[in-house]
Amino acid sequence: MKMMIRAFAILAWLVLGSSVSYAQTLTAGQAQKSAQADAFLDYEKALITGGLDAATPYMTPEKLAELNGMRKSFGEDGFKQFLDRMRGGARDMARRKQIEKVEVKGDYAVLEARDGPHSVTVQYLAKTKDGWKVDIRR
Numbered sequence: 655m656k657m658m659i660r661a662f663a664i665l666a667w668l669v670l671g672s673s674v675s676y677a678q679t680l681t682a683g684q685a686q687k688s689a690q691a692d693a694f695l696d697y698e699k700a701l702i703t704g705g706l707d708a709a710t711p712y713m714t715p716e717k718l719a720e721l722n723g724m725r726k727s728f729g730e731d732g733f734k735q736f737l738d739r740m741r742g743g744a745r746d747m748a749r750r751k752q753i754e755k756v757e758v759k760g761d762y763a764v765l766e767a768r769d770g771p772h773s774v775t776v777q778y779l780a781k782t783k784d785g786w787k788v789d790i791r792r
Contacts, residue, residue: 676759676760677757677758677759678757678758678759679755679756679757679758680755680756680757680758681754681755682754684756685753685754685755685756685765686750686751686753688756689785689786690756690758690763690765690779690786691750691753691756691765692786693712693779693785693786693787693788694753694765694767694777694779694788695746695749695750696712697709697712697713697787697788698740698745698749699745699746700712701737701740702737702740702741702745705737706718706721706722706725709721712787712788713787713788713789714780714782714787714788714789714790716789716790717787717788717789717790720790724736743769744769749767752767752768752769753765753766753767754766754767754768754774760781761780761781762778762779762780762781762789762792763778763779763780763781763786764776764777764778764779765777765778765779778790778791778792780792
C-alpha cells in the first residue's frame with residue numbers, strides 16, 4: 655500500500671509539475687542576446703525598411719490585425735508618420751543595447767527596451783511553431 659501511495663505521489667508530481675509554466679526574467683546581456691530580442695529586432699527592422707508586408711513574417715496574425723487597425727484609424731499619412739518616428743530611433747546594435755529586460759512565461763514574453771530617459775517600449779511576444787513572434791498583449 656505504501657508503495658502504491660508513493661508511486662501515485664510521484665506520478666501526480668510529474669503530471670502537475672510538467673504542466674505548470676515557469677517564469678524567467680532575463681536582464682542586460684542575457685535579454686539582449688535572447689531569442690525574443692532577435693524576434694523583436696527582426697520585426698522592427700522589417701517594419702521600418704519594408705512596411706507591414708515585410709514585417710508580416712515576424713508577427714502573429716493578431717498583431718498584424720492590430721497594426722492594420724492602426725493604419726485604418728490613423729489613415730495612410732498617420733501610419734507613415736508612425737513609421738517615420740520609428741525610423742528616427744536607434745537601430746541594429748544600438749537598439750539591441752536598449753533592451754533591458756525580457757520576462758518569459760511559458761510561450762509568452764514581454765520585452766522592455768529603453769528609448770530614452772523617460773520612455774520605454776514594451777513589446778509582447780508569443781512562441782509559435784515558427785519561433786518567437788511579436789504579438790499583442792494577452
